[in-house]
Amino acid sequence: MNDAFDIRNMESHIEVHKFRGGAIVGATLLALMFQAFVPVYFAKAAMIDLPLLITIYFGLSRRNPSTGLLLGMIIGLLQDSLSGPTVPLGLYGIAKTVIGYLASSIGARLDTEHPAARFALTIIFFGLHQGIVLLTRRILLAQSSVWFTMHLAAAAVVNAIVAVFLFALLDHLRKS
Amino acid sequence: MAGIPSRHKSIFLLAGVVLLQILLLALQIKRDSEGRLIRVWTVGAFSPFERAGNHGIGHLRDTWRHYFALQNASRENEQLRRENDDLKIKVTQLQSKAIEADRLALLLNFHKSHESVPMLGARVIATSAGTASATIMLDRGSKDHIKKNMGVITPEGVVGKIVEVYDNTSEVLLLTDKDSGVGAMLGNSRVQSPVGGAGEPLLVMKYVANDDVVSVGERVVTSGMDKIFPRDLPIGTITDIKPGNPFKSIRIRPSAHLERLEEVIVLLTLQPLQLNQETETAKPSASVAKSPASGTPAKPAPAPVSSIPAPNSTNAAAAVKPE
Numbered sequence: 001m002n003d004a005f006d007i008r009n010m011e012s013h014i015e016v017h018k019f020r021g022g023a024i025v026g027a028t029l030l031a032l033m034f035q036a037f038v039p040v041y042f043a044k045a046a047m048i049d050l051p052l053l054i055t056i057y058f059g060l061s062r063r064n065p066s067t068g069l070l071l072g073m074i075i076g077l078l079q080d081s082l083s084g085p086t087v088p089l090g091l092y093g094i095a096k097t098v099i100g101y102l103a104s105s106i107g108a109r110l111d112t113e114h115p116a117a118r119f120a121l122t123i124i125f126f127g128l129h130q131g132i133v134l135l136t137r138r139i140l141l142a143q144s145s146v147w148f149t150m151h152l153a154a155a156a157v158v159n160a161i162v163a164v165f166l167f168a169l170l171d172h173l174r175k176s
Numbered sequence: 177m178a179g180i181p182s183r184h185k186s187i188f189l190l191a192g193v194v195l196l197q198i199l200l201l202a203l204q205i206k207r208d209s210e211g212r213l214i215r216v217w218t219v220g221a222f223s224p225f226e227r228a229g230n231h232g233i234g235h236l237r238d239t240w241r242h243y244f245a246l247q248n249a250s251r252e253n254e255q256l257r258r259e260n261d262d263l264k265i266k267v268t269q270l271q272s273k274a275i276e277a278d279r280l281a282l283l284l285n286f287h288k289s290h291e292s293v294p295m296l297g298a299r300v301i302a303t304s305a306g307t308a309s310a311t312i313m314l315d316r317g318s319k320d321h322i323k324k325n326m327g328v329i330t331p332e333g334v335v336g337k338i339v340e341v342y343d344n345t346s347e348v349l350l351l352t353d354k355d356s357g358v359g360a361m362l363g364n365s366r367v368q369s370p371v372g373g374a375g376e377p378l379l380v381m382k383y384v385a386n387d388d389v390v391s392v393g394e395r396v397v398t399s400g401m402d403k404i405f406p407r408d409l410p411i412g413t414i415t416d417i418k419p420g421n422p423f424k425s426i427r428i429r430p431s432a433h434l435e436r437l438e439e440v441i442v443l444l445t446l447q448p449l450q451l452n453q454e455t456e457t458a459k460p461s462a463s464v465a466k467s468p469a470s471g472t473p474a475k476p477a478p479a480p481v482s483s484i485p486a487p488n489s490t491n492a493a494a495a496v497k498p499e
Binding site for chain 2: 065090093094136140
């Protein structure tokens, strides 16, 4: 999944990064495992959406909408699969597909290497992700869900802070 | 996707992927009592078109039925109107027959309860042409063994008596005629007094002394003293009492519906009759009814009751049913 994603937008003046072999797959699996098991022992960790952060990071780095949305779809469907029977397959899949597409599209046009940009983009994508999930619940699944809570706002900030450090860590997986 | 510009390929890919996942959602979700979400969505997506189509087709069908398929409506309407008129006439006839059947049933019951009395049913075919007299014409005459001075009754009460007889018809002087009279007595006190007509709907009882006790609502029945009507046939009910000198003025509402007679019973005998076999001693305060013409007491006929044949006497129903 890593080297197979070729750089398609050769016209872009922004650098397109490649990653070490297995980096994307490993990072994705680790993020999913963290999301599934860490909150069992540390409940506050559920606030962090690591699969989303992975989607955003690789989307911004790979800067290819097609690969970004496919990666987002895979991560989202896997997260759905690990979220129990109450979460239908596709709930996070749709959201992360869109986020992957948008992140790739934005990453192809903007410099997203700066921590401040990553912080801001993560907050925006987190909100957008929650909005898509909420719309899917309300419109497609007819499930009630609140639009905004302070918990979500705090989660957005926390995820953005985590994203700044996580993205810096993930930068070490890039091929030099 | 070969013809799609490369920069738009990702958008189509996004749309396709999202759509696939939406379908995936729909396949999984099963709503309570509504089935799977894919079915709900499908029905929800198609039902507006189905409703619109159904509405449109219904509108077209109604338009066709109400505007284009009405070529024969006028003719059909005319035919239905004729049928409706015919049915109305038939309904009226049936209602009339039902009422007639009720009346005939009353006559039949009356005849059955007095089978020993020869009687003949007759239909009223005419009434008096003027207001100076109160008479009716029956469709039975001398050929049916009807004779002058025979009594005419209905199950409700006394009607009058035969005053003229022709071959096939006969004329009845109603109780309400001012020349009519019948031997009567009060139902409770048994005080006897003739009751006569006054040329108006109510009858008059003239010869009841002031010291006799009479009350409004009391029944007045035949006394049998006139030798025409048997005893205790209802004549009417007292509606008004006024003191007089030397007799009270008593007004009576006839029991029989004299103003709308259609079938009557002719008592085919001139002998004194007793519909009820019980004998009672009546107070002799007054005598018998006067004759319609002369005011003299009616003369009993010499022939025995059994000697007067009743037509179709073997069949009680036929005996009372007007032909």
